[in-house]
Amino acid sequence: AILSLDAKNAAIVTKHANLDVAVSECILGALSFNGQRCTALKLIFVQKEIAAEFTAKLSEAVSALKPGLPWEKDVKVTPLPEVNKPPYLKECIDDALAKGASVLNIQGGYTEESFVFPAVVYPVNSEMKLYHEEQFGPIIPVVPFEEIEEPIEYQVNASHGMQVSIFSEDPQEVSRLIDPFVNLVSRVNINCQAQRGPDVFPFTGRKDSAEGTLSVFDALRSFSIRSLVAAKLTESNKELLNTIVRDHDSNFLSTDYIF
Template identity: 30%
Template sequence: MERYDLWIGGEWRKAKRYEPLYAPYGGRLLAEVAMADAEEAEVAIVSAHEAYQSFKHMPAYKRADILYRAAELLAERSEACVRLLVQEAAKPIRAARGEIARTIETYRFAAEAAKAVAGEQVPMDAAAGGAGRLGFTVKTPIGVVTAITPFNFPFNLVAHKVGPAIAAGNTIVLKPAEQTPLSALFLAELFREAGLPDGVLNIVPGYGAELSEILTTDPRVKGVTFTGSPEVGRIIHRQAGLRKVTLELGSNSALIVDEGADVASIVDRCVEGAFVYNGQVCISLQRIYAHRSLYGEFVERFVERAGKLQSGAPEEESTDITPLISRKAWERVTGWIDEAVREGAELRCGGAEPERNIALPTVLTGANPSSKVVAEEVFGPVVTIAPYDTLEEAVAAVNDSRYGLHAGIFTPRIDRAFCAAQHIDAGGVIVNDIPTFRTDQIPYGGRKDSGIGREGVRYAVEEQMEIKFISFKL
């Protein structure tokens, strides 16, 4: 059995405490992993701060070369990364391959972004007192960035923190999710091999409750980036104070299936959006509003297709549904389903395999809008479907949520597409596709309780830099 230490200052360091890590599928002991305390996390911050003093001067082309090389090394070792995802996250192997392919692309986007950082000329003579002066801006890195990442995309969401930090010229202290630390620790020696100077990337697994304060309040920390729940996000935002903060806090993403949509051609895509990786996706399709003229057909086809998804071992090519990340997650998801049924929802398909912590694809109709399966983020394989009569009614239902990350609409009419795009209150509106759609260069972030700031590599780089104004009197 392997033992993983902390990665600080370009070397493995022993920790005071180690804890066992078990596979979600089958419960096999995978490793013993160091769990940093606040004192050890501070050592990592000091290491990052010291490394920043020289790394901030590294030319952009060299930072880009490191990121390109890291992407190449990931591609060479992609199968090992896939197996790691299958083991520690119980991610179905086809979905795991997709994540690794995206991760490689994300680091390549970061390499390109490193070369594209630029300021602008300011028209000084636009003001009466500015004539005879030259003004321009430059963008500078902010310093040490701390990153706290979730379990569901332990390679690619880490890449969305680490890649932009390096591209901007910052150093980073990364705290991966307790359930999936091995994917992050895999990057340690990979980035060293890619040429990253010691101390630029530090990786400290540990518990958020123990580390969040030091990672957000240490005076050497200048930026914080977090992906997780709104409840934790609020704590981090409050602790971080005036530091730069990016928070991606999830959603209960909604989709409108408008009148005239071709149900037969879209239902497979909708099922994919609802149940990929067991619904453990920030923009998983959770709420569907189908026009009354096609509601019956849509529900019938959707339920039929959902019922064909196969549960099983994540390493099997035929597997669609695997265990939820933990027993606690399984109990919460299945409890919410039971509660919705007690409150009047009709269970059209679903079920559970408690011995394997599997929640089967669940479809509910007639759910009360105040039920947790509608109003909160399930983060499990659960979707609710409801009918509507007017587009205004559907948009209002989509917006009747404390979240606003992604939403979608299938419609054959461009006027109704633009109407929905204009009036839906979300960070992204996806027309003629599911809200689960995302590529890694787009601006990605939400409104309301879905967070603040934007990811998507170029946008994340901007979040991690400062603008400095410079003026010359001619």
């Protein structure tokens, strides 16, 4: 329950965003490790006024990614480790195409054995599998929206609640998004991808994403049962315990500052 961490993390790109930053961070968020991270960006909402420009930039950048094997230089997209993943991704793409979406980038969705080239799918809507299901693979579904309440409403109704990425240079707009989202997800990223670290930060989730708060420190505490040794405060007990500590007879009782 604590480490469940399923997610359908959304990015919200408003008309006030720096599109170059948004495209770069969305690609990192959606396609690092082929999108096979719980923290990956798995749904991108983009305001309609800039949707054409954003998707054009995004598609061009995705098409330029180098495919290959992990140990080859500058490779960004690699084969997938799951036998059933390519057919599932094709199923998701075919479902979107049948309901009005298109694959925008060159070679998007191309499959060869366990390799799938990333696909930018647009426009995605709530009738499609890609809107609701965690694809956990190299598909970037893009949802156009008019009013900022639309991506908020998505998160209200979503079954998972891990992170969100907000792309905007407007302070008032960012503020209006932060306030509802901090009660819907557990980390709000401003002008950057959703991500795991650093380890000093809590790693948290809401709804079906997780129960509890995780960082390295919190994880150790979550999976550890605290134990203690107790005795009444008498002279004989003090002498007994101090002798054990002094002579290093116990691994557990090993600090003398307590006494």
